[in-house]
Amino acid sequence: MKRIIFTGGSGKAGRFAIQHFLDHGYQVLNLDRAPLNNPAVATLLTDVTDSGQVFNALSHFTTDNPYAMAGWSPGPIEGLVHFAAIPRVGIVPDNETFHINTMGTYNVLEAAVKFGIHNIVIASSETVYGVCFAATHRDPEYVPLDEAYKVDPMDSYALSKIVNERTAQAFATRTGADITALRIGNVIAPEQYPDFPGWFTTPERRKRNMWSYIDARDLGQITRLCIEKRGRGFQAINAVAGDTSSDQPSRALMAQYYPGVRIIGDLPEFGTLMSNRLACEVLGFQQAHFWRNEVPKG
Numbered sequence: 001m002k003r004i005i006f007t008g009g010s011g012k013a014g015r016f017a018i019q020h021f022l023d024h025g026y027q028v029l030n031l032d033r034a035p036l037n038n039p040a041v042a043t044l045l046t047d048v049t050d051s052g053q054v055f056n057a058l059s060h061f062t063t064d065n066p067y068a069m070a071g072w073s074p075g076p077i078e079g080l081v082h083f084a085a086i087p088r089v090g091i092v093p094d095n096e097t098f099h100i101n102t103m104g105t106y107n108v109l110e111a112a113v114k115f116g117i118h119n120i121v122i123a124s125s126e127t128v129y130g131v132c133f134a135a136t137h138r139d140p141e142y143v144p145l146d147e148a149y150k151v152d153p154m155d156s157y158a159l160s161k162i163v164n165e166r167t168a169q170a171f172a173t174r175t176g177a178d179i180t181a182l183r184i185g186n187v188i189a190p191e192q193y194p195d196f197p198g199w200f201t202t203p204e205r206r207k208r209n210m211w212s213y214i215d216a217r218d219l220g221q222i223t224r225l226c227i228e229k230r231g232r233g234f235q236a237i238n239a240v241a242g243d244t245s246s247d248q249p250s251r252a253l254m255a256q257y258y259p260g261v262r263i264i265g266d267l268p269e270f271g272t273l274m275s276n277r278l279a280c281e282v283l284g285f286q287q288a289h290f291w292r293n294e295v296p297k298g
């Protein structure tokens with residue numbers, strides 16, 4: 001059985017991604033400050049901002065530790081997924097967001113590579129494109145936003161994610177590790193689909209997300225594909241659905257809310273304004289969950 005370590009698996013995105021790994025035959029160990037209500041997964045309560053805790057936690061599962069937890073024995077680790085973070089601005093003070101996200105990522109990456117885990121995924125964010133948490137309205141230079149875009153965010157959360165991408169790149173360069181930074185779009189858990197019709201009548205509410213979304217289960221698929229597609233070194237990849245979360249055509253949304261912004265390439269009628277071409281072409285992502293099939297009828 002393939003085994004992975006997952007940080008932040010008790011959160012909104014992590015619990016679905018973990019279930020996806022379990023459904024594909026993986027054994028998963030979760031490191032999180034909070035417990036996870038999943039009897040198939042061992043959770044070791046760990047604060048990732050404390051390097052000592054992270055090294056110690058990994059030692060439980062990578063070395064011959066007689067105190068290893070029930071359901072998990074020491075042995076080779078296929079990869080590590082790092083989702084633990086403060087997931088937006090406004091939850092804790094800005095300096096704490098920056099501190100937890102950047103030091104947590106540094107500590108996890110350092111411990112992982114020093115324990116010989118060279119196959120890693122970290123959670124970056126759509127916010128690196130600088131639109132989502134900008135102080136005031138900000139036009140992107142072009143859409144669909146792709147991984148070649150010159151990122152320049154102004155908020156502490158997106159800045160922490162940019163720093164994390166650079167940290168990951170440094171560890172990949174130093175060790176030869178495969179590290180993918182997933183620029184995750186707005187994560188939608190299955191229970192959120194009833195919210196969509198309300199968003200259709202107020203499109204401005206999702207304007208800052210460029211109407212992007214990613215079903216939490218599809219995010220699980222993308223995360224697993226990153227672990228399984230080796231040999232890519234450091235790479236940043238958008239993790240978004242191929243359609244928007246709006247019932248309006250994408251060009252109509254742009255004309256109303258971002259007039260004058262350049263649209264490059266062929267844009268399907270309801271095509272995403274945040275490119276998922278790399279996820280599809282490099283990872284082989286195939287979207288399984290579309291809001292049009294998930295939103296309750298009537």
Ligand SMILES: NC(=O)c1ccc[n+]([C@@H]2O[C@H](COP(=O)([O-])OP(=O)(O)OC[C@H]3O[C@@H](n4cnc5c(N)ncnc54)[C@H](O)[C@@H]3O)[C@@H](O)[C@H]2O)c1
Pocket residue numbers: 007008009010011012013014031032033034046047048049082083084085086087088100104123124125126183184185186187188
């Ligand atoms: N939800 C989204 O729409 C979205 C979009 C883009 C990126 N992301 C990123 O995806 C990841 C998961 O987001 P989420 O929505 O599941 O967030 P969440 O807050 O629901 O989950 C984050 C988890 O990390 C844990 N955590 C926080 N600080 C920790 C620490 N110091 N030590 C150990 N665990 C800690 C929390 O207990 C929680 O279980 C985050 O890195 C987030 O920045 C989320």
